[in-house]
Amino acid sequence: MSGAVTGTATGAGFARHLRMLRPAAGVLAFYDGRIEGHRFGDGANWVDDGALSLGIASYAIVDGDHALVYDTHVSRAHAARVRRWLAGEGVTRFSVVLSHRHLDHIAGTAEFADCEIIANARTAAHLARDRVAIEAGTLHGAPAISPLILSTRTFTGETTLFIGQTEVRLIEANIHSDDATVLYLPQSGLLFAGDTVEDTVTYVGDPAAFATHLADLARLSALKPKAILPNHGAADIIERGGYGPDLIAATAAYIRWLMALQDDPGRAGMPLHQAIAPQLAAGALRWFAPYSVVHAQNIARTMAHYHGASSRGGGA
Numbered sequence: 001m002s003g004a005v006t007g008t009a010t011g012a013g014f015a016r017h018l019r020m021l022r023p024a025a026g027v028l029a030f031y032d033g034r035i036e037g038h039r040f041g042d043g044a045n046w047v048d049d050g051a052l053s054l055g056i057a058s059y060a061i062v063d064g065d066h067a068l069v070y071d072t073h074v075s076r077a078h079a080a081r082v083r084r085w086l087a088g089e090g091v092t093r094f095s096v097v098l099s100h101r102h103l104d105h106i107a108g109t110a111e112f113a114d115c116e117i118i119a120n121a122r123t124a125a126h127l128a129r130d131r132v133a134i135e136a137g138t139l140h141g142a143p144a145i146s147p148l149i150l151s152t153r154t155f156t157g158e159t160t161l162f163i164g165q166t167e168v169r170l171i172e173a174n175i176h177s178d179d180a181t182v183l184y185l186p187q188s189g190l191l192f193a194g195d196t197v198e199d200t201v202t203y204v205g206d207p208a209a210f211a212t213h214l215a216d217l218a219r220l221s222a223l224k225p226k227a228i229l230p231n232h233g234a235a236d237i238i239e240r241g242g243y244g245p246d247l248i249a250a251t252a253a254y255i256r257w258l259m260a261l262q263d264d265p266g267r268a269g270m271p272l273h274q275a276i277a278p279q280l281a282a283g284a285l286r287w288f289a290p291y292s293v294v295h296a297q298n299i300a301r302t303m304a305h306y307h308g309a310s311s312r313g314g315g316a
Contacts, residue, residue, distance in 0.1 A: 194230070
């Protein structure tokens with residue numbers, strides 16, 4: 001489907017590149033993006049510029065007829081296809097967990113309006129505050145998300161769900177955003193990381209919280225996950241079962257690199273591939289050029305925090 005992004009992007013064509021992956025037993029990934037030449041809509045829009053350009057997955061944990069849906073994807077059309085696919089897997093009961101408030105994770109909530117929707121208290125508060133702007137398409141531009149269905153259940157810190165016989169720990173963190181919720185499955189060692197870690201690098205929303213980001217990354221590392229399934233990453237790695245635990249250490253190393261801009265602002269011109277060269281060489285990260293834009297944004301925000309000035313950062 002071509003043309004401008006209008007309304008709530010409900011047409012089936014908007015989700016035509018969505019594919020279903022099977023990274024682990026009882027786990028489905030719904031992946032879209034990283035498709036050369038494809039755009040969701042004409043002109044600037046948050047679906048292309050913040051999600052599909054980087055590749056994005058939502059997930060489902062399925063046990064019997066019950067599924068936990070981790071994020072509702074970038075449009076109602078995507079969410080509707082996810083729900084149809086899960087129904088085809090024999091699912092009749094749905095629970096939704098939102099990883100955080102950003103639009104590319106909550107756009108399809110209307111397709112699960114009859115289900116329990118769980119979020120941590122911070123996510124719930126952010127979405128309630130911004131609901132009018134989100135539904136009007138004025139928070140971060142088009143497309144609008146209308147209606148936005150708010151959470152029906154909230155938690156703080158940590159809580160545990162059972163999907164069939166599968167134990168799922170919901171853990172609150174402040175990485176990428178101040179309202180992250182990750183999922184950990186103790187029985188399999190799988191960590192569903194939302195946007196707390198990404199391949200190639202994390203997006204930093206608040207440099208003032210760098211120390212908290214590092215502390216919370218250490219908490220995730222202490223879980224000793226056997227594999228990590230991020231929302232933004234490479235489809236082939238997700239399909240093969242996810243990333244290794246060294247993705248957490250690579251993210252922490254990148255945050256420390258940004259923190260060093262306080263004492264060494266001259267490194268702001270360093271291109272991303274040089275900033276993360278050790279992690280690329282070790283295979284903890286894979287090079288994906290569009291993340292150079294994320295890197296430049298991170299540098300500008302960090303420089304503004306430390307020095308009251310912005311920088312365009314380095315190139316690819």
